[in-house]
Amino acid sequence: MQLYQNQQLRIYNSLSGKKEIFKPLNEGHIGMYVCGPTVYSNVHLGNCRTFMSFDMIFRYFKHLGYKVRYVRNITDAGHLVDDAEDGEDKIAKKARLEQLEPMEVVQRYTVDFHNILQKFNFLPPSIEPTATGHIIEQIEIIKDILEKGYAYEKNGSVYFDVVKFNETNEYGKLSGRKLEDMIANTRELAAQDEKKSPQDFALWKKAEPEHIMRWPSPWGDGFPGWHLECTAMSTKYLGETFDIHGGGMDLKFPHHECEIAQAEASNGHSPVRYWMHANMLTMNGKKMAKSTGNNILPGEIFTGDNKILSKAFSPSAVRFFMMQAHYTSILDLSNDALLASEKGYNRLMEAIDSLSNLEAGKSSDFDIASWQQECYEAMNDDFNTPILIAKLFDAVKHINLIKEGKENITSEDKSNLKSILDGFVFDVLGLESKTNVGSDSDKLSGVVELLIQLRKDARENKDFATSDKIRDQLAEMGIQLKDGKEGTTFSVS
């Protein structure tokens, strides 16, 4: 018997606007697709939050005993700068500016993405397909949509006919928009525009001669529209209908709306049973944006190297901070919020660490079974991690009372409590134990401090060759020494 058989999960479905009882298409199996990053710059923390929410969801499904196929794509072509059809490809633009091959840009930022996710202790998805690896599949879908009459070709580009689609289907149902209102609120088409209606979107774009990312197609050389890759890859790996499609709130429109339209036009039915959207991360009460400087990279939190921070924070403390908010709520990041979360994370870890040293008694003052079910109920209610964390602190309170000799626990309950806490804290929330994380970084600090001392000795002996060698070789390893009034400090990049 698997856990999911007696835990009834409810999920907020963005399509219906309601919490619904979750029932996968095939019992015991779940197909989940999440829109991945466009790899043309370092992954920002807001994106990390979205992916972390789905990592937690993936983890909980696995914890319940489901077999999950989790597909999270890498967008390495076709995502235009301004989401309008006349924009430049984000990756091609970056490649042009930095004089790199587009695939060098893709490689660099895919590696960065994976490094950051690994630091945050993410589980890898089951499949991580790329847009450029699925051009043939995308061309096949375009042919199919053209054949069914929901698209048209113009000068080597192919556009989805939204007005035609809306005659038989409902364009805008996910984001709660009506096509008539959209049309009323948009500017007139420019005379040179190839589209029949401003709402139409590109399935295939003709590549101008200077465009470096291009593939042959029945309509000439070009590249696929961004929305199409997700339809192609989700259908290929999860089928025409699958259980869960997730992404950031900002992708609801137009991206996910277009995915629905493409799939319905091609397959004749709705692709997704539960649409899930994760909310955004703000910083000091404002939207994060590179342009305003109200922005932080994950790496800057781990080193403390950002003006809003008073210190560095470990990936687990940041993960704990993110898990303290429900995935559908806006979460605000600030130095104070991180300090408070770090404190909470430390208290939780200290309680778990002290558990094995508790003295067992003849009876228990803590009803573990009902507490455990309350933890499950929190998670079953649309993955309510803040409530789960509050429940975990109920256990912390009891552990501390037992430590002080004010309460008792039997040895059987003690080992139950340990395995339940391990399950929720490490498997579901994906936190890492401080002793695990700490030991390596403590050793590293010790070694670097020793080298700083040796460098100081060398300088006092006027042996500058040795002191420079220590500094330069550490820099090569990504460890920067900074000389200041209070002595030498270091940061790891």
Ligand SMILES: [Zn+2]
């Ligand atoms: Zn997508």
